Amino acid sequence: MTIDTPVSDQVFHGKELKKIEDEEICMQCKDFSLFYGAKQALFDITMNIPSSRVTAFIGPSGCGKSTLLRCMNRMNDLVDGVTLKGEMLLRGEDVYGRSVNVTDLRRRVGMVFQKPNPFPKSIFENVAYGLRLQGVSNKREIEDRVEWSLKRAALWDEVGGRLQENAFELSGGQQQRLVIARAIAIQPEVLLLDEPASALDPISTLKIEELIFELKSQYTVVIVTHNMQQAARVSDYTAFLYLGELIEFDATDKLFTNPKEKKTEDYITGRYG
Amino acid sequence: MNTEKLGFFKSGTPWVWLNAGAVSISMIMVVGLLILIAVRGLGHFWPKTIWEIDYLEGDNQIVLLGERSKTETVPAKQLVASGLHLGFEEEFVERTLLKIGNRDMNGVDFKLIVKPAEMEVRKPVDAIVFERTQWGNFYGFLQSLSENGDTLDIKSGALWDELQSRLKRVDDLRDEIHEIEKYEIGKINYKIEKLRLKQRRIELSGISDPDAVSDIKSQRKILDDEYEILKGELGKLYSAIARDQALMTIQDGREKQVKLADIIKATKPNAMGLGTKLGHYFVNLKNFVTDDPREANTEGGIFPAIFGTVMMVLLMSVIVTPFGVIAAIYLREYAKQGFVTRLVRISVNNLAGVPSIVYGVFGLGFFVYFLGGNIDQLFYPEALPSPTFGSGGLMWASLTLALLTVPVVIVATEEGLSRIPSSVREGSLALGATKAETLWRTVLPMASPAMMTGLILAVARAAGEVAPLMLVGAVKLAPSLPLDLNAPFLHLERKFMHLGFHIYDVGFQSPNVEAARPLVYATALILVVVIILLNLSAIYIRNHLREKYRTMEH
Numbered sequence: 001m002t003i004d005t006p007v008s009d010q011v012f013h014g015k016e017l018k019k020i021e022d023e024e025i026c027m028q029c030k031d032f033s034l035f036y037g038a039k040q041a042l043f044d045i046t047m048n049i050p051s052s053r054v055t056a057f058i059g060p061s062g063c064g065k066s067t068l069l070r071c072m073n074r075m076n077d078l079v080d081g082v083t084l085k086g087e088m089l090l091r092g093e094d095v096y097g098r099s100v101n102v103t104d105l106r107r108r109v110g111m112v113f114q115k116p117n118p119f120p121k122s123i124f125e126n127v128a129y130g131l132r133l134q135g136v137s138n139k140r141e142i143e144d145r146v147e148w149s150l151k152r153a154a155l156w157d158e159v160g161g162r163l164q165e166n167a168f169e170l171s172g173g174q175q176q177r178l179v180i181a182r183a184i185a186i187q188p189e190v191l192l193l194d195e196p197a198s199a200l201d202p203i204s205t206l207k208i209e210e211l212i213f214e215l216k217s218q219y220t221v222v223i224v225t226h227n228m229q230q231a232a233r234v235s236d237y238t239a240f241l242y243l244g245e246l247i248e249f250d251a252t253d254k255l256f257t258n259p260k261e262k263k264t265e266d267y268i269t270g271r272y273g
Numbered sequence: 274m275n276t277e278k279l280g281f282f283k284s285g286t287p288w289v290w291l292n293a294g295a296v297s298i299s300m301i302m303v304v305g306l307l308i309l310i311a312v313r314g315l316g317h318f319w320p321k322t323i324w325e326i327d328y329l330e331g332d333n334q335i336v337l338l339g340e341r342s343k344t345e346t347v348p349a350k351q352l353v354a355s356g357l358h359l360g361f362e363e364e365f366v367e368r369t370l371l372k373i374g375n376r377d378m379n380g381v382d383f384k385l386i387v388k389p390a391e392m393e394v395r396k397p398v399d400a401i402v403f404e405r406t407q408w409g410n411f412y413g414f415l416q417s418l419s420e421n422g423d424t425l426d427i428k429s430g431a432l433w434d435e436l437q438s439r440l441k442r443v444d445d446l447r448d449e450i451h452e453i454e455k456y457e458i459g460k461i462n463y464k465i466e467k468l469r470l471k472q473r474r475i476e477l478s479g480i481s482d483p484d485a486v487s488d489i490k491s492q493r494k495i496l497d498d499e500y501e502i503l504k505g506e507l508g509k510l511y512s513a514i515a516r517d518q519a520l521m522t523i524q525d526g527r528e529k530q531v532k533l534a535d536i537i538k539a540t541k542p543n544a545m546g547l548g549t550k551l552g553h554y555f556v557n558l559k560n561f562v563t564d565d566p567r568e569a570n571t572e573g574g575i576f577p578a579i580f581g582t583v584m585m586v587l588l589m590s591v592i593v594t595p596f597g598v599i600a601a602i603y604l605r606e607y608a609k610q611g612f613v614t615r616l617v618r619i620s621v622n623n624l625a626g627v628p629s630i631v632y633g634v635f636g637l638g639f640f641v642y643f644l645g646g647n648i649d650q651l652f653y654p655e656a657l658p659s660p661t662f663g664s665g666g667l668m669w670a671s672l673t674l675a676l677l678t679v680p681v682v683i684v685a686t687e688e689g690l691s692r693i694p695s696s697v698r699e700g701s702l703a704l705g706a707t708k709a710e711t712l713w714r715t716v717l718p719m720a721s722p723a724m725m726t727g728l729i730l731a732v733a734r735a736a737g738e739v740a741p742l743m744l745v746g747a748v749k750l751a752p753s754l755p756l757d758l759n760a761p762f763l764h765l766e767r768k769f770m771h772l773g774f775h776i777y778d779v780g781f782q783s784p785n786v787e788a789a790r791p792l793v794y795a796t797a798l799i800l801v802v803v804i805i806l807l808n809l810s811a812i813y814i815r816n817h818l819r820e821k822y823r824t825m826e827h
Contacts, residue, residue, distance in 0.1 A: 073703065075699060075702070078702070103707050106702065106703055106704065107705035110704070113696055113703075117694070117696040117699070117700040118700075119697060119700065119701070120715075120718070120821070129706075130704040133714075182700075
């Protein structure tokens, strides 16, 4: 397999970044707190996730970054004993509002998990799953959309000829790209990535990172990562969380080169974590 | 020394030996059981040598002709104590059980011979054994054949071939008679019964409908005419089949005219080579599996019992799977996990341990008497007082066994559901699927191998169950199969035969226990084979599903 030459810095940041305050807002947290039973996991988090950008959450294990991500499409509804305070808005609309249909929300806010989790079906059926849920039954339309999604996920060249094979035949990296293809097939507005490359080898990781960069032209991407280099490589904005609190949120370049907070500096220089 | 010993124990080697020993003992027990059943059961179909034994008992010269069924060595003291005069001094005596057949002439089928001091044993090549439709086996020598009472002039060398060709004719006639009696007359009887019920229904409704009644009467007339025609044909066939007779002599020289119509099969086992014997062996085996039983189940085949067992198990599977799976889904996926669910789960697990006869009693009281009785009142009042669903039958037996096995399916399915990785569920939910859609499209297909495992266990338990069936529908002899060519084809109200019950009946309720004993083993073997086949087909389906829904390998 040939490895594409790493995308240069210039390409990565080709789109001129505005000041964070001037970005169009996609999702918003307002004094958002979360409790697992009596234990508080998130403390009054307030931040704006900008539209069509890649935002990374970094922080040591257990700092609440995955929890925050999972609140954005209400995956935490599945956990018993969770109570929430504050607001989570998607384009100004409360995600936890009474009139919100959870399944509609999840269609708008897609999610990819740490471990690749394809369904035990063919590659084609995996990508078509979300479409069929939406009631798309036109065979031609489904085929077109599957091809489009697989191309967007940079997987078409590798699997285009064997769509009827079981998804488990694919390698770990291919599976993860398949899962991303599955998520973008229903064209969500936001794509949440929960450590999408942590279970993958370096080559697959590189491909996923390139893919993330490609995706931000159309989607708002939020990525949780353990890997600070990865955050530095792919994201436009980075949020540092520590023990459930948002310590700092700024443009990635600024946060990594010139952090305002002492805790951020300690973390990115490897003093703890 | 001490530390060395300790080291040996710590190394775990004794553990390995203990475990391996336990496994070997289990294997030896299972394999030994199967071998015992197979040898005892399958040996029955081998054409056995006919012995002619000549000895003195007191002052009487005794000649016996028959098959050796069992030989054992017993202490002489024991025989003397039981009042037998031996006439010679020995510590141990050989005792043989000889199947002498000819029950109509000898009164008994078996004779126990204590090996006398002097005894002559021969293997007469001409000895013939008849398998008969009644009175058990016949052993003797063929003297002559007669047609309509007139002895035929045939050379003794050609007698045997002539007998076989005439038996072939009898066989064909018997098939024809069976065809007419069982199917054609059976069909007419079924229609006549339907007409009778229709007429009764009209009477019960209280509305006079002369058109319908006369219509029924004319149909009845047609059927009666058809029946008369068939009866005429039958009469001809019966007189044709009774044409030939064989004059036989038995061991003590007495003569007997045997009707060829009574003979199912005539063989000369002493004249057979190994190849011929092998051929007869497989024919006997095939007949055992495909024929109807005769003579209070002690002779003939066990086909209706095999059919009944398989039908009942299949029906039970069809009932138990949806019930068990739906209950498990509710318990695992929807019910709030708490005290009540735990209580329900414990009850379900304990239900699997309730003795099966208790289910039988419940089935009789609830299904047969209550449900069946009410169904009869509501839907079949014209047949009363004879019950339709109000007595044991295939449906009630299947339902009772489904009740018995539903805990197994619930437990296995729950186990399977809990093993589905949450990442797959989350993946589906994150795509905007509702819980029901996630279950239906992803979780249930992935849990289907576990459901099949539950079904396999259920089938294994249900197929071997006898006690409850005796109360809810298994019978010694069912007049017709629950599946036939008369609409509506599947007759759920009919009683059926079952291999397990057949074993019990043949082994312990039979008038001729000694003759039936090999059949008990053979039937047991068939039962085991049927269960294994049912399980293998379920396992095949499960492995297929497993391959299809292989879960993630990390």
